[in-house]
Amino acid sequence: MGSFSTLFPQILFVIVVLSSCSANIHGQFITSKASRPKSLVLPLTKDPSTGQHITEIRQRTPLVPLKLTVDLGGRSLWVDCDRNYVSSTYRPARCRSALCNLANSRSCGDCFDGPKPGCNNDTCSLLPDNSVTKTSTSGELATDVVAVESTDGKNPGDTVTAPRLVFTCGSTFLLEGLANGVSGMAGLGRDPVGLPSQFASAFSFSRRFALCLGSSSKGVLFIGEGPYIFQPTGVDVSQNLHYTPLFINPVSTASSSFEGEKSVEYFVGVTAIKVSREAVPINPALLQIDSQGNGGTKISTVDGYTVMETSIYRAFTNAFTKAMAVYPGAPRLASVAPFEFCFDSTNLPVTRVGPPIPGVDIVFQDETVSWTLFGANLMVEVKKNVICLGVLDGGLNPRTSIVIGAHQFEDNLLEFDIARSRLGFSETLIYRQTTCSNFNFTSTASTTLQVV
Numbered sequence: 001m002g003s004f005s006t007l008f009p010q011i012l013f014v015i016v017v018l019s020s021c022s023a024n025i026h027g028q029f030i031t032s033k034a035s036r037p038k039s040l041v042l043p044l045t046k047d048p049s050t051g052q053h054i055t056e057i058r059q060r061t062p063l064v065p066l067k068l069t070v071d072l073g074g075r076s077l078w079v080d081c082d083r084n085y086v087s088s089t090y091r092p093a094r095c096r097s098a099l100c101n102l103a104n105s106r107s108c109g110d111c112f113d114g115p116k117p118g119c120n121n122d123t124c125s126l127l128p129d130n131s132v133t134k135t136s137t138s139g140e141l142a143t144d145v146v147a148v149e150s151t152d153g154k155n156p157g158d159t160v161t162a163p164r165l166v167f168t169c170g171s172t173f174l175l176e177g178l179a180n181g182v183s184g185m186a187g188l189g190r191d192p193v194g195l196p197s198q199f200a201s202a203f204s205f206s207r208r209f210a211l212c213l214g215s216s217s218k219g220v221l222f223i224g225e226g227p228y229i230f231q232p233t234g235v236d237v238s239q240n241l242h243y244t245p246l247f248i249n250p251v252s253t254a255s256s257s258f259e260g261e262k263s264v265e266y267f268v269g270v271t272a273i274k275v276s277r278e279a280v281p282i283n284p285a286l287l288q289i290d291s292q293g294n295g296g297t298k299i300s301t302v303d304g305y306t307v308m309e310t311s312i313y314r315a316f317t318n319a320f321t322k323a324m325a326v327y328p329g330a331p332r333l334a335s336v337a338p339f340e341f342c343f344d345s346t347n348l349p350v351t352r353v354g355p356p357i358p359g360v361d362i363v364f365q366d367e368t369v370s371w372t373l374f375g376a377n378l379m380v381e382v383k384k385n386v387i388c389l390g391v392l393d394g395g396l397n398p399r400t401s402i403v404i405g406a407h408q409f410e411d412n413l414l415e416f417d418i419a420r421s422r423l424g425f426s427e428t429l430i431y432r433q434t435t436c437s438n439f440n441f442t443s444t445a446s447t448t449l450q451v452v
């Protein structure tokens with residue numbers, strides 16, 4: 001009986017929202033194609049001072065544009081509800097409701113400063129996580145309207161709205177360490193309340209998204225099916241991807257979690273790292289995820305550079321500096337924090353894919369699948385004629401042995417297919433005569449949707 005009484009008002013709410021939406025659709029000639037998009041497109045920009053990749057969505061009624069730091073391994077969308085949260089469509093998740101269940105919330109309670117967004121009685125909560133500073137808190141679970149652009153893979157099209165997108169209320173203090181102007185984090189994690197799964201169920205498309213981080217400025221995030229078309233050639237990058245399985249770490253890797261939760265981050269099965277086609281010596285146990293959830297390799301957008309456990313870092317950088325001394329023969333220079341290995345690039349030729357460096361391959365499970373990193377993704381130009389190896393020492397016994405950071409996959413497209421549990425990667429788009437900044441963001445929308 002209890003579950004009936006909590007579910008019933010929600011069902012009513014859905015009907016009310018849907019009918020007000022269809023009124024809009026008729027009033028403004030939005031095609032049925034637009035209301036059932038196959039794919040969504042979100043803009044990305046790289047924040048110059050923090051290096052964080054920022055996206056933008058519109059939320060609430062009336063709609064407010066929000067800048068959010070992209071967190072590939074984040075469990076859900078979270079936003080600061082303490083300041084400026086005004087919306088007529090904010091709905092907290094009532095204890096023991098279907099939403100609390102969907103989000104696997106294990107905590108429930110009252111809040112005495114309310115009622116207001118983020119503070120209501122008889123609501124369940126999650127643990128919004130600032131994964132940059134590794135800080136988390138408890139925050140009310142809620143739903144509100146979210147508007148994003150649909151796409152045919154080539155341009156943004158009509159705006160579509162998810163009337164009841166689940167998110168978590170964070171607090172103002174949780175924004176510390178995030179880029180200026182950001183009001184939360186866009187969690188793309190492998191969780192029913194992660195943004196990709198929620199958009200997939202809101203619009204009935206497959207649980208899949210593709211991330212293409214720009215190296216200097218703009219990038220693009222597709223949620224849903226391909227194609228992923230880039231200018232100037234109109235190449236469809238969803239074709240000819242290399243695939244490797246995604247793995248689930250059985251123990252949460254978040255800053256805080258409920259007991260027994262698995263990780264929602266994206267782990268891949270790296271088996272070797274090669275420098276000049278030769279595997280560097282790595283203790284294979286470190287590449288496995290153990291029963292406590294330690295070890296393995298994950299991909300992260302909140303780490304600017306790849307971080308390796310000390311013994312892996314030593315073996316890799318040894319092999320790399322030896323190879324650098326032979327070819328291209330660039331002399332070592334003093335370290336430039338946070339990087340240890342820097343080189344004089346005065347005499348190195350300039351190529352499309354960055355400085356010529358020893359070939360580095362990340363080898364996956366199946367020996368035939370590997371990811372070649374070129375100079376632009378491996379080296380960082382810290383000043384004129386000084387390039388440093390963009391890899392950091394993660395110390396002894398880190399939680400995850402290898403964290404592949406953002407610099408290493410900028411201008412590469414990564415497709416995370418949650419339904420098929422596999423990662424597709426393009427390698428550098430420069431070899432396909434384009435970059436992640438070349439999605440055509442000129443809208444072809446036939447109309448603008450106003451949500452009332």
Ligand SMILES: *[C@@H]1O[C@H](CO)[C@@H](O)[C@H](O)[C@H]1NC(C)=O
Binds near residue numbers: 111
């Ligand atoms: C929340 O519940 C407490 C008692 O548990 C009550 O004092 C308070 O008035 C309630 N607040 C609201 C907004 O209903």
Ligand SMILES: *[C@@H]1O[C@H](CO)[C@@H](O)[C@H](O)[C@H]1NC(C)=O
Binds near residue numbers: 155231232440442443
């Ligand atoms: C971008 O898309 C618009 C709308 O379809 C089109 O008019 C324009 O030519 C495109 N630009 C490029 C560089 O392809």
